[in-house]
Amino acid sequence: MGDLSVDGNSFEVIDRRSFIVGMITAFAECLAYECKKAAFSPPFLPEDYETVHHEAEKIAREQGIYLWYEENVDIPAEKRVNWFVMYKYPEVLDEYKRLRKQGYNPAWDLEEFYGFLSYGIVWGKGADKVIPKIREKKAQGDTVSRILFPSGGWPISKF
Numbered sequence: 001m002g003d004l005s006v007d008g009n010s011f012e013v014i015d016r017r018s019f020i021v022g023m024i025t026a027f028a029e030c031l032a033y034e035c036k037k038a039a040f041s042p043p044f045l046p047e048d049y050e051t052v053h054h055e056a057e058k059i060a061r062e063q064g065i066y067l068w069y070e071e072n073v074d075i076p077a078e079k080r081v082n083w084f085v086m087y088k089y090p091e092v093l094d095e096y097k098r099l100r101k102q103g104y105n106p107a108w109d110l111e112e113f114y115g116f117l118s119y120g121i122v123w124g125k126g127a128d129k130v131i132p133k134i135r136e137k138k139a140q141g142d143t144v145s146r147i148l149f150p151s152g153g154w155p156i157s158k159f
Contacts, residue, residue, distance in 0.1 A: 019147045020044055020052050021059070024084065028063040031088045036118040038092050040106060042144055043081040043154065046071070056084055068093055074105055079156045081107065092116075108158045 020042050027039035044052065049069070060067045068085040075081065083106075085096050095116055104112040145154045 014147055016044075016048065016148055017051050019143075020048065021055050024052075024056050024086070025059050027086055028059050028065050031065045031086055032063040034088065037087070038096065038116050038118070039086040040070075040117070041067075041084040041086060042148055043083050043107070044148060046080055046082055049082065060086070064088070066090075066093070068096075072105065072107065075107060075156065079153075081154070081156060107156050 023042045027036070027041070030036040031039060041052075041056065053069070056067055065086055065088045068087070070083050070085055072080055072082055085093060087093050087096075096113075099112060099116060102112075106113050148154065
């Protein structure tokens with residue numbers, strides 16, 4: 001996080017709550033207009049839930065989407081992060097739950113969720129006419145790590 005100095009006072013430019021809510025807002029719009037089938041909010045610590053859930057629910061209502069809170073009980077408590085699964089149609093949440101029942105967790109197995117998240121595929125009317133392709137695979141998570149887990153807590157290790 002960068003600092004902003006005004007009249008000798010130092011302020012963080014991006015705070016945790018604003019980052020999480022901003023990402024939720026951006027993904028909610030993508031879902032509302034069916035540019036994506038599903039999205040995850042940024043991962044956050046369990047104690048962040050009280051800070052963000054009211055605003056997240058308000059955004060979801062405004063955009064006509066749904067949130068499902070993933071508590072990640074399969075992640076050890078000392079490493080646990082949570083997120084909202086964001087979706088517009090109920091069958092999409094069913095798809096997420098099927099993947100989770102197969103033992104996959106996006107914290108460790110994100111590639112298994114690429115289709116679910118519309119990564120490298122297209123979604124919506126006319127999608128069958130498009131040949132999707134991810135041009136270049138890049139390491140992800142730099143902004144998330146920098147803002148939400150500056151102590152090196154992301155990505156979390158499986159064991």
